[in-house]
Amino acid sequence: MLENKTPYDFPTEPMHQAYDEYTPEHFEVWKSLYQKQLLLLKSRASSAYLDGLDICGFTADKIPRLEETNAYLKQATGWHLYIVPGLIADRPFFEFLHNKHFPVTTWLRDLSQLEYLEEPDMFHDVFGHVPLLSNPHFSAFMKGLAAIALKHIDSPQAIELMSRLYWFTVEFGLIREDGEIKIYGAGIVSSPGESLYALEDPNVPRIPYDVSTVLDTPFYKHDFQKQYFVIDSYQTLFDSLPELEVCIAARAHSSSR
Structure with missing residues (x-):
């Protein structure tokens, strides 16, 4: 979802993590990325995200075994990681989320791609997204977001608006x-450059979260964001779902006239 590349429609059969095929370079990549990001995030990331790293059993020295991660998530919130070959189309993506399945890839970048990667890999999917799935309010928001999207899945206008909401919360929120702005979006927590830019650049607007404003704001796929939206809590996200549903229905209906 949310990329220009042609996505997979749907995995025809369940995929498995070929853990024994990870090379020493893969483990070095994971360790290098993990250690570098954790140094940045200890004072910058949401406490719920940092708690989620521990809940999911993630460490620098070991690429996660997703079957173990699933056991931790099941106990915390009932979510499950579903391995996919790459980006998937909107309908299966939202169906996964509605069923409390989060699609992830299991391939890792190589050492030459530590600073930048065009397509999300396992580090982005797992290190970036998975820790917050252990948070009850955030994971309930994800499921509710998917339910709204599926009601309007045949409306390109509605899905574009849903993409903006997803982008500025789940990816770049x-x-x-405690009076300080912290990171929780997966696209920020998995990026060293944006982790610093999103919080410390003095010229970047950091706007209080408002559904209507988010839906009016375009996002940028291949550069740092021009603005960020700040929530007060994950409960705030969940509580905004009824307003989101009304806005999506009204705007999609208006555009179809």
Whole structure:
């Protein structure tokens, strides 16, 4: 979802993590990325995200075994990781989320791609997204978001608006905790450059989260964002779903006239 590349329609059969095929370079990549990001995130990431790293059993020295991660998630919130070959189309993507399945890839970049990767790999999918799936309010928001999207899955206008909401929360969201702005979006927590830019660039607007404003705001896929939206809590995200549903229905209906 949310990329220009042609996505897979749907995995025809369940895929498995070929753990024994990871090479020493893969483990070095995971360790290097993990250690570098954790140094940045200890003082910058949401406490719920950092707690999620522990809940999911993630460490620098070991590429996660997803069957083990699934056991941790099942106990925490009932979510499950579903391995896919790459980007998938909108309908199966939202169907996965509605069923509390999060699609992830299991391939890892090589050492020459540590600073930039065009297509999301396992580090982005797992390190970036999975820790917050252990948070009850955030994971409930994800399921509710998918339910709204599926009601309007045949409306390109509605899905474009849903993509904006997903982008500025799940991928590039900020949260205020104890008076300080912290990172929670997966696209930020998995990026060293954007982890610093999103919080510390003095010229970047950091706007209080508002559904209507988010839906009016385009996003940027191949550069740092021009603005970020700040929530007060993950409960705030969940509580915004009824307003989101009304806005999506009204705007999709208006555009179809």
